[in-house]
Amino acid sequence: MQADTARPLSHLSYPDTDFKTVANQLEEQGYVYLDAVPDGFDHVAYLEQFGPLMPQYDGELIWSIKAQERFDNLYHSLNTKALNPHTECYEYEGLPPKYLALWCLVPAADGGGQTTLADLQPLYESFSEEERTKLSAQEYTFVSSAGVQDMALGRTAKHPLREIREGRPPVLRFSYNCVVTDDEPFILGVRERVLQYFDDAHVAIDFTPNSILIWNNHRLVHSRTAYTDRNRHLRRVWLGEI
Ligand SMILES: O=C(O)CCC(=O)C(=O)O
């Protein structure tokens, strides 16, 4: 559980931490990695305190992340390949989940399969005034990943990359792979800047059994490194904004 970039990890140990402390750290840092979670822990009941569960692509409230051979040649969370930075549910018409949470049943035994994260706010601040305006004004079409489309669960929606809201924080939507660029220079440039920033600034989580990673999906992008151990098994919930 080391940050690649020597950034200190936003890490708490479950037995030493009350809910309020976790919630405050999540608000300040944008994510929390919570370990030393005991066997038999009710992850869903704990995580529901952060917001209501939202249905996953298949309508279920919990998504299992375990590689399936039938998805090996597609871009999909359900194989062993690396992912590119993205937020979740950019291709949904409505508001994406405020928080994403993963918890670990079986970590990858090969040192891969790290979930990686970066807060894009510092990158946003490096954009010019004109670029910032464009990030909120220009709408792009987002489509589901090839894997989700293959499951016949694909959808599509149009959104700006940074949605500004009255009285609420902005909502980031991004997918390196699944935004339709039409070879337009602005979005092509933004995509590469996000990728470069993510390479430099991400933290990497090496899960231990039962441990939990929760992050603000309106502000951070996430990704995953490749792995070979097909026993790796995580679970995921999406939590709506309160
Ligand atoms: O496998 C992972 O670590 C994360 C996959 C992912 O992008 C997700 O569950 O949203």
Ligand SMILES: [Fe+2]
């Ligand atoms: Fe994801």
